[in-house]
Amino acid sequence: MTGHIEGFADGPAAAGSEATGVARPGSASIRDVAQRAGVSHQTVSRVINGHPSVREATRQRVQGAIGELGFRPNRAARALSLGTSRAVTVITSDTTLYGRAMILHGVEEAARAAGFPVGVCVLESPEPDAVSRAIERSCDPTAGGVIVIAYDLAGIQALRAVPAGIPVAAALEVTDAEDRARYPSVVLDDRSAARAATRYLLDLGHRTVHYVAIPSSTRSSARTQGWRAALQERGIPAAEVRPAGWTPHSGYQASQQLAADPAVTAVLCGNDDLALGVTHAFREAGRDIPGTVSIVGFDNTPQSAYYHPPLTTVRLDFVGVGHDCFQLLHHAIDPTAPTTPTVAAPPELIVRASTGPPPRRTTRPRKKP
Amino acid sequence: MTGHIEGFADGPAAAGSEATGVARPGSASIRDVAQRAGVSHQTVSRVINGHPSVREATRQRVQGAIGELGFRPNRAARALSLGTSRAVTVITSDTTLYGRAMILHGVEEAARAAGFPVGVCVLESPEPDAVSRAIERSCDPTAGGVIVIAYDLAGIQALRAVPAGIPVAAALEVTDAEDRARYPSVVLDDRSAARAATRYLLDLGHRTVHYVAIPSSTRSSARTQGWRAALQERGIPAAEVRPAGWTPHSGYQASQQLAADPAVTAVLCGNDDLALGVTHAFREAGRDIPGTVSIVGFDNTPQSAYYHPPLTTVRLDFVGVGHDCFQLLHHAIDPTAPTTPTVAAPPELIVRASTGPPPRRTTRPRKKP
DNA sequence: CTGAAAGCGCTTACAG
DNA sequence: CTGAAAGCGCTTACAG
Numbered sequence: 035m036t037g038h039i040e041g042f043a044d045g046p047a048a049a050g051s052e053a054t055g056v057a058r059p060g061s062a063s064i065r066d067v068a069q070r071a072g073v074s075h076q077t078v079s080r081v082i083n084g085h086p087s088v089r090e091a092t093r094q095r096v097q098g099a100i101g102e103l104g105f106r107p108n109r110a111a112r113a114l115s116l117g118t119s120r121a122v123t124v125i126t127s128d129t130t131l132y133g134r135a136m137i138l139h140g141v142e143e144a145a146r147a148a149g150f151p152v153g154v155c156v157l158e159s160p161e162p163d164a165v166s167r168a169i170e171r172s173c174d175p176t177a178g179g180v181i182v183i184a185y186d187l188a189g190i191q192a193l194r195a196v197p198a199g200i201p202v203a204a205a206l207e208v209t210d211a212e213d214r215a216r217y218p219s220v221v222l223d224d225r226s227a228a229r230a231a232t233r234y235l236l237d238l239g240h241r242t243v244h245y246v247a248i249p250s251s252t253r254s255s256a257r258t259q260g261w262r263a264a265l266q267e268r269g270i271p272a273a274e275v276r277p278a279g280w281t282p283h284s285g286y287q288a289s290q291q292l293a294a295d296p297a298v299t300a301v302l303c304g305n306d307d308l309a310l311g312v313t314h315a316f317r318e319a320g321r322d323i324p325g326t327v328s329i330v331g332f333d334n335t336p337q338s339a340y341y342h343p344p345l346t347t348v349r350l351d352f353v354g355v356g357h358d359c360f361q362l363l364h365h366a367i368d369p370t371a372p373t374t375p376t377v378a379a380p381p382e383l384i385v386r387a388s389t390g391p392p393p394r395r396t397t398r399p400r401k402k403p
Numbered sequence: 404m405t406g407h408i409e410g411f412a413d414g415p416a417a418a419g420s421e422a423t424g425v426a427r428p429g430s431a432s433i434r435d436v437a438q439r440a441g442v443s444h445q446t447v448s449r450v451i452n453g454h455p456s457v458r459e460a461t462r463q464r465v466q467g468a469i470g471e472l473g474f475r476p477n478r479a480a481r482a483l484s485l486g487t488s489r490a491v492t493v494i495t496s497d498t499t500l501y502g503r504a505m506i507l508h509g510v511e512e513a514a515r516a517a518g519f520p521v522g523v524c525v526l527e528s529p530e531p532d533a534v535s536r537a538i539e540r541s542c543d544p545t546a547g548g549v550i551v552i553a554y555d556l557a558g559i560q561a562l563r564a565v566p567a568g569i570p571v572a573a574a575l576e577v578t579d580a581e582d583r584a585r586y587p588s589v590v591l592d593d594r595s596a597a598r599a600a601t602r603y604l605l606d607l608g609h610r611t612v613h614y615v616a617i618p619s620s621t622r623s624s625a626r627t628q629g630w631r632a633a634l635q636e637r638g639i640p641a642a643e644v645r646p647a648g649w650t651p652h653s654g655y656q657a658s659q660q661l662a663a664d665p666a667v668t669a670v671l672c673g674n675d676d677l678a679l680g681v682t683h684a685f686r687e688a689g690r691d692i693p694g695t696v697s698i699v700g701f702d703n704t705p706q707s708a709y710y711h712p713p714l715t716t717v718r719l720d721f722v723g724v725g726h727d728c729f730q731l732l733h734h735a736i737d738p739t740a741p742t743t744p745t746v747a748a749p750p751e752l753i754v755r756a757s758t759g760p761p762p763r764r765t766t767r768p769r770k771k772p
Numbered sequence: 773c774t775g776a777a778a779g780c781g782c783t784t785a786c787a788g
Numbered sequence: 789c790t791g792a793a794a795g796c797g798c799t800t801a802c803a804g
Binding site: 063064065075076079082083107108109110111112113114115116 | 780781782783784
C-alpha cells in the first residue's frame with residue numbers, strides 16, 4: 035500500500051485574479067491600500083490599529099480598500115518597527131505527555147482569545163546545547179513572550195536561560211521555591227494532593243502505600259514528597275520508590291514485583307497511564323482490584339473513569355494552569371491587560387472503584403483461577 | 404487552597420550586566436557586532452547565514468563578537484527583508500484529539516530538525532468567520548508555510564481559505580479526492596483499514612458488525628465507508644451508524660442499546676477512546692468480552708494494549724503523517740530541500756484479546772453474575 | 773573577500 | 789483629523 039502521499043503537486047491553482055485584482059502575489063501593502071483609498075499610508079496604519087482619531091468616513095474608505103485588495107498586514111514589519119510582537123511560545127518537553135498537552139491547550143485557548151498567535155518549542159534534553167538551541171528558536175529579540183513548563187530539569191534550565199528582556203511566565207512544581215520566587219509562575223499543589231491520596235489509602239486501613247513514580251529529573255518530585263510525608267506522619271517507613279516511565283507499559287513493568295507480593299495492598303501511581311499498566315500487572319498476577327489491592331493515579335484523564343475498575347485518581351487542572359500562565363504573561367507584556375482572576379482549580383481526589391479497604395488479614399496470595 | 408499563582412513578580416532579576424556588557428536590553432544588533440569585530444554589518448550578515456565567501460579569520464572574529472555580545476538575530480527584520488520566514492504553523496481543530504496531537508508532534512519533530520519554529524493555530528468551528536480569523540492569525544504575508552489537518556469540515560474550509568502565495572501541505576482523508584488533487588497532501592488509508600477490520604470480524608464468524616462513529620462533518624467519513632463496503636461485499640445490510648463523540652464517555656452512552664441487544668456480537672469503534680467506553684457499556688450489561696461481543700478500535704493509543712481486555716485496533720501512523728506533511732511543505736518552500744522519503748506507515752490491524760468468534764448460537768443474553 | 777547603498781512594510785513622534 | 793519624515797534590523801545586489 036504505497037502512494038499515500040499526494041505530494042509535490044502544484045499547490046492551489048494560482049488563485050484567479052479578481053476583476054479588481056492585485057498584481058503581486060506578495061499581497062498588498064499598506065501603501066497600496068492608502069493609494070486606493072486616497073489617503074496616506076499612516077492613516078491606513080491608524081485604521082488597522084483602531085486608533086480613535088480617524089474620521090469615520092475615512093475609516094470606511096480605508097476598510098473598503100483593505101477588503102478589495104485582500105490586504106493582510108505584514109507581521110514582520112510590525113514587529114520590527116515595534117521591537118516586539120504579540121505572540122507567545124510555549125517551551126516544554128514532550129508535548130504528548132498529558133499534563134503538557136493540556137497546559138498547551140489552555141495557553142492556546144487563552145492566547146487565541148487575546149489575539150496572540152502561539153508557538154511551540156520542544157526541549158530535547160536538559161543539556162546546555164539543547165537548551166540554548168531551544169532558546170534560540172523561541173527567544174529572538176522581537177519574541178512577544180514565552181511560557182515555560184518547568185516540571186522537569188530541561189524545563190527549569192530553559193526557564194533560567196530565557197534572556198533578560200523577554201517576558202516570561204512558568205508552570206512550576208510546588209517544590210521549586212527558588213524559581214517560584216524569581217518568575218511569575220503558577221503551581222499545582224500536587225505535593226498536598228499526593229499526601230491526601232496517601233492518607234486516604236491509609237485511612238482505608240492499608241498498613242502502607244507503595245509508590246510507582248513517573249520520571250523526575252529533579253531530586254524529589256512533589257508527588258514523591260507528599261507520599262513520603264503522609265507515611266512519615268504516621269510513623270510508617272516508606273518502601274523504595276518504583277521508578278517508571280510515562281506509559282502504561284512502563285507501569286506494567288515497574289510493578290511486577292509489587293504484584294507478586296501479597297503484602298502490597300495499596301499502590302499510588304505517578305499518573306493514570308502508569309496506573310493502567312499497574313492494574314494490568316496485578317490482574318495478571320491474579321489479584322482482584324480493589325479486593326486485594328487498591329490503586330490510585332494522578333491526572334484524571336478522560337479515560338480513567340472507564341478503566342476496569344474505574345480509577346481513583348487526582349484531578350489536576352492543567353488547562354487552568356495554561357490559562358493562568360497566559361494571563362500572567364499577558365500582564366507582564368502589557369500591564370494594562372485585563373487581569374482575569376485565577377482559574378486553575380486546586381487538585382482534588384476523585385474516588386472511584388479501584389480503591390477500597392485492604393483484604394482481611396490473609397497473608398497468602400490468591401491463586402489464579 | 405489558594406495562592407497557587409506566584410504571579411506578578413518582577414521577573415528575572417535584571418540579568419547582571421557582564422564586564423563586557425551590552426547597554427540596551429533590546430539586545431545587540433548586527434551593527435553592534437560589526438563594530439566590535441571591526442567589519443561592516445554586511446559581513447556579519449554573511450557570517451550569520453553561513454555565506455562561503457568570508458575569510459576564516461574574519462569569520463572567527465565575528466563569531467567572537469557575536470558570543471561576547473550575546474547577539475541573537477532579529478527574526479522580524481530578517482523576514483521583512485526576505486519577504487518570508489522559515490516557520491511553519493499547523494492549522495487544526497482541537498489539539499487534544501489523539502490523531503491531531505500526534506500529527507502536531509510529528510510536524511514539530513521534523514520542523515525542529517530542519518530548524519523551523521512551529522506555530523499552532525486552532526480552528527474554533529467551520530464557520531466562515533472562525534476560519535478567516537484562523538487564516539488571519541496564521542497566514543500573514545511573511546508566513547513561511549502552513550500545514551492544515553483537514554480531517555473535518557473546519558480543516559477543509561481552512562485549507563481552501565489559505566491565501567495564494569502561502570506554501571501549504573495538508574493531511575487529508577482518503578475520501579477527499581478533490582482536495583487531494585489540489586494540494587500537496589498526505590493520507591492515511593483508513594477506509595481500507597476499516598474494511599479490513601470489518602472483514603476480519605466477519606471472517607471470525609460474526610453475522611454483522613455494528614459501527615460506533617466519531618464525529619464527521621463531511622458526509623461520510625472514510626472509516627464509515629470502509630465498514631459499509633466490507634458489509635456490502637458480503638451482501639450484509641448495514642445497521643445504522645451509532646454516532647458518538649470522541650470520548651470514552653460518549654462511546655459509553657452511544658452503545659447502551661447495542662449492549663442490551665444480544666444479537667450484537669461485533670462492534671467497530673471510530674477510535675480507541677470510544678472503544679473503551681463501549682467496552683464499559685457491554686461489561687455493565689453483563690456481556691463478556693470477547694465471549695459475547697468483539698470490540699475493535701482505531702488509533703492504537705499507548706493505552707489500548709492495557710485495556711481490559713487488551714484492545715484489537717488499527718494502528719494509524721499519525722506521527723509519520725506529520726513528518727511527511729512537513730517534508731512536503733519544506734519542499735514547497737524550498738525545492739532544494741532534501742526530499743526525504745515517505746515515512747508514514749500504512750494502517751495495520753493489531754489483533755489483541757478484545758476480539759474472537761461470536762458466541763455459540765445462544766440468543767439469550769448472559770445474566771449479570 | 774568585503775563595504776556603501778537601498779529597500780522590505782510598518783509605526784511613532786512631529787507638524788499642520 | 790491627517791500627512792511627510794525617519795527608523796526598526798536585516799538582506800540583496802552592486803561595486804571594488
